[in-house]
Structures are given as C-alpha cells and as structure tokens.
C-alpha cells in the first residue's frame with residue numbers, strides 16, 4: 001500500500017494518496033497540496049515511506065500522515081455555531097464563530113504534520129508542535145519558515161513549536177507581568193484565546209501506554225490519535241481515544257504500525 005502512492009512531485013504524491021483512497025476528504029487533500037514535503041524531508045520527499053531527519057527521528061510516511069489527518073478532521077475544522085435568534089425567531093444566516101480550535105502535535109519532528117494541521121484549523125485556531133529534542137523543535141521551525149505560508153503561520157502564532165515531554169501533554173505558560181519595582185512575584189494576565197485543553201491530539205511516536213494525562217487534557221468533545229505499544233512491546237497499534245461532550249471516554253484499537261518510541265529525552269553530554 002505504501003509504495004504505490006509515491007510520486008515525482010508533491011502534487012503527484014497527493015494525487016496518488018487520493019487515488020489509493022488514503023486521502024478521501026477534499027479538505028484533507030487541499031491541505032496536503034498546500035504543504036510541500038520537500039521543505040520537511042531532506043531526502044526522497046515524495047516517496048511514500050518514512051525518511052530520516054536526524055536525532056534518530058523520521059518524518060513519518062505520507063500515508064500515515066494521511067490516516068492521522070483523516071481521523072482527526074472533525075476536530076480540526078473551525079466550528080460555526082448557529083447564530084442568535086432574531087426578534088422574529090429566525091436564526092442568523094451567517095452564524096457565529098465557535099470556540100477556536102486547539103491542536104497538539106506531540107513528537108513534531110520535521111514539523112510537516114504541524115503545518116498541515118495548521119492549514120485546517122482556520123484563522124483563529126492554534127496548533128502546537130511539541131518536541132523533547134530542542135534541535136528538532138528548531139528544525140520544525142526552520143522547515144516551516146521555508147515557505148511564505150509557513151512563515152505567516154509562525155508569525156501569527158497559529159503554529160508554534162515548543163520543547164517538552166509529550167507524555168505530560170502541554171499547556172501554554174500564561175504570560176506574566178513583573179510587578180514594577182519588585183523582583184516578583186509575577187502577576188498572571190488573562191489570555192482569552194488560551195483556554196486550556198485540546199480538540200485534537202496527534203502523537204507521532206509510539207507510547208508505552210495511553211497516558212492518562214493526555215486523555216485528561218482532551219476537550220469534550222475531542223479526539224486523540226496515538227500509536228501505543230502492546231504489553232510485551234513487540235507490536236504497536238494505532239488507537240483513537242474519543243471524549244464525548246459529556247466527558248465519556250471511548251478507546252479503540254485500530255491497526256498495526258511501526259513508529260519510533262515516545263521516550264525520555266536523550267541526555268546531553
């Protein structure tokens with residue numbers, strides 16, 4: 001299945017993913033067409049296979065990126081709430097914007113998927129790419145800055161890269177203002193668009209378990225796409241975790257995969 005989708009250009013690769021039904025939703029196809037993998041994969045960018053990116057990491061194969069985005073799509077697209085009722089009881093045609101989307105991409109590596117996700121969350125949405133290796137966090141930023149669209153995403157803050165242990169999830173530190181003339185304490189300022197939780201969490205490395213902290217950080221409703229090792233660490237499977245609007249969690253094991261492990265950060269010597 002993998003090799004059949006390879007192409008000679010980004011457009012050809014995406015067309016082949018579409019023909020092979022690995023991408024089935026037009027909005028997913030459009031997002032993949034917007035992001036050139038050559039900015040993210042140093043070798044064979046249009047081959048449907050993982051490629052090394054340094055630090056023992058790989059950019060995942062295009063068909064895995066496709067599966068992940070197809071699965072998460074309902075939790076990525078901007079929400080429109082139906083508008084307030086007018087005096088005549090007619091709902092406004094335009095509707096109102098729903099709560100901005102917040103998406104976490106754990107193990108962002110090359111930054112490719114972080115970029116594709118950011119193309120889907122709309123003007124108000126935020127995608128955070130989280131890496132435990134600082135050099136890879138910086139690689140993601142550098143790769144994204146290669147295109148004008150990527151630079152705009154970074155400058156607006158719609159796409160951000162952070163360093164941290166993905167097993168603990170992520171919450172953006174609140175901006176603080178030092179009290180004038182006093183060494184501290186810092187005063188927390190209110191940031192409206194930084195409500196907590198994630199509509200969608202993508203995990204790009206195989207976890208030892210379905211980390212409860214990640215499930216806790218999911219919004220209601222929300223979805224997580226995560227590869228998890230089985231008990232004897234011989235096989236890995238993609239799991240989706242769904243949290244419904246009442247907070248009820250449903251976990252489903254899908255299919256076998258091969259990802260690099262979600263681990264401790266390598267120690268610096």
Ligand code: SAH
Nearest residue numbers: 057059060107109110132166204205262263
């Ligand atoms: N989605 C990326 C996949 C990169 S490979 C891409 O397609 O480019 C998996 C990544 O997970 C590696 O970059 C690795 O450094 C990172 N990783 C492994 N354990 C991690 C952890 N505990 N926290 C954050 N990132 C981790």
